[in-house]
Amino acid sequence: MKLFNLLSLLFVLALGTAVHAAPLALQRGISVQDWLNWSPLEPDGSYRWPPYRSETEWMTAARPISDWPQLDQFQRIRAMGFDFVRLSVDPGPLLASRGERREQALAVLERAVARVTSAGLKVVFDLHAARQVPAYSIDMIGDGADSLGVAHYREMVRHVAAMLTRFDTGLVALEPFNEPEYYPCDETDAGDWQRIMAATVADIRAISKDLTIIVTGACGGSVTGLVDLDPSFDDPRLYYSFHMYEPHSFTHQLPAATQPFNSGLPWPAAMGSPDGAIAHLQGYMAAAGLGEAEQAANLAAAGEPIARYFAENWGFPQVQARIGEAVAWAERHGIPPGRLFMGEFGCYRLSADGRSGARDEDRLRYLAAVRLEAERLGIPWAVWEYTNPHGISLIEPWGPAVADRGMLQALGLLH
Structure with a gap:
């Protein structure tokens, strides 16, 4: 009997260890931003309450509802071959509220997560601060690890983490920061971002040891920012994010005052x-x-x-080398490549008037190259994004809301 009890105890302990052995399983995802980001404002510049758009408001922001097929959009995303949505959420309404009003905002977001997971998708809950309301913009975390803005933001993250614990840990992950700045990422770095990220991980772990956390470096969430990070706070349920928009001169061919084309x-x-x-x-x-x-x-x-772009001679070897920097960093710290997370990549398509973007054949070659390299290394990815009118989306930006079949093919989702 004593031997049986000992074996039973060892079995229970082994199960407890296994629960924390790996993060939420992710493979191929897509960002959804325009639904819950840029929460609508009142005429006086305050957040409309209750906050956030309805699904109908999201879908009709840039086209009439008649342009959309009569399909559930999240079931449609799953049917395309994606297994998760990176759900971009404006933290502004949460930062601007307390008590009952904050609970109202969290309830809206809880229903949104339940909505996506009910379609068979996992959710990376991405707190995606913008500059819509200056008091609650990304700038509030820019004054150093000991600033009031960072303390306020971290307190908000704890509330979000508590809300997400209501879901199965096999369904959700929390990404507390999107593209934090804290430039430069070099020897002059004062270490503030390191302290902020480590403290935020500790905050979330005080609420849940099981919730998967997406960690990011500074410098806009780039590879450069990631490799500047010391993952001394690591645990097996962390992913480490980087965004891949390189070379920016190709992915973001956008007009400027001095260069309208x-x-x-x-x-x-x-x-x-x-x-x-x-x-x-x-x-x-x-x-x-x-x-x-x-x-x-x-x-x-x-x-x-133009001269610089051709002198740098960007191509597949440079993509491999850049992503390889993240892999080398992970290996130095004993982190498997599968716990890296390419949280964004994408490319603007050529506009109808030729003022901006890349031609389809070039855009699709680029997307395929980045996606294939991530998959070769076992790195999960999320492409930017499902739908918007700006020319960097899976759903065609103009006219009937059909999927860009060339993009689906470049993403390995159409054969």
């Missing part, structure tokens, strides 16, 4: 030339009716970035 770079760079990129710009500008002086001014502003 910024588009058409090839991917990889070796498939084109500076002269070819300039010729594309000239063609787009001529079609838009720009005069010679305007074209000359645009080309003068574009010349140096």
Whole structure:
């Protein structure tokens, strides 16, 4: 009998250890931002209450409801082959409220998480601070680890963590920060971000030892920020995030005041030339009716970035090397690559007037290259994003709300 009791105790202890042995299983995800981010405001600039958009408001923000197929959007996401949604949530209403009002906001978010998980998807709950309401923007955490803003933000995170404990730990993860700044990430770094991230992990662990946490480095959540982090607070239920928008000059070909036409770079760079990129710009500008002086001014502003892009010769080897920096960092710290998390990647598509974005063939080659390298290394990923009118989405940004089949193929979801 004593032997049986001892074996039973060992079995129970083994089960307890297994519960904490790995984070929430994630593979292929997609961000959903426009539903719960940028919570609607009243005319005086305060948050509308109760906060956050309804699903109908989200779907009709940029197109009529008649443009949407009569399908459940989250079941549709699952049917496409995604296993999780990175659900971007504006923390502003939570930061702006206390007591009963905060509980009201948390109840809205709890229902949203239940809504997504009921469709068979897992949720990465991404607190995605913006600059919509200055008092509750990402800037509130920018004054150092001991600032009142950071204390206020951490207190809010604890409430969110407590709400998420109502869900099975096999369904949800908490990402407390999105793209924190804290530049530069070099030897002049004062260590504030390290302290903030470590303290926030400890805050969440005081509430739940089981909840999966997505950790991020500073410097906009880049690979550079991640490898500057010391994961001395590591435990087996942590993921380490990085975002992959590199080279930014290709993924974010967006107009500026001095360069209203910024588009058409090839991917990889070796498939084109500076002269070819300039010729594309000239063609787009001529079609838009720009005069010679305007074209000359645009080309003068574009010349140096175009030359630099081709000199750096971005292609698949550079993607491998950049993601490889994150893998090397993880290996140095005894963290398996499968606990890295490529939380965002994407590329703007060419706009109808040619002012911005990458041509489809280049955009899709880039997306496939980044996705394949992450999968080769066993790194789960979330692409940016499901739907928006800005040209960086899976759902076509204009007209009927159909999926971009080329993008699905580049993501390995359509054969």
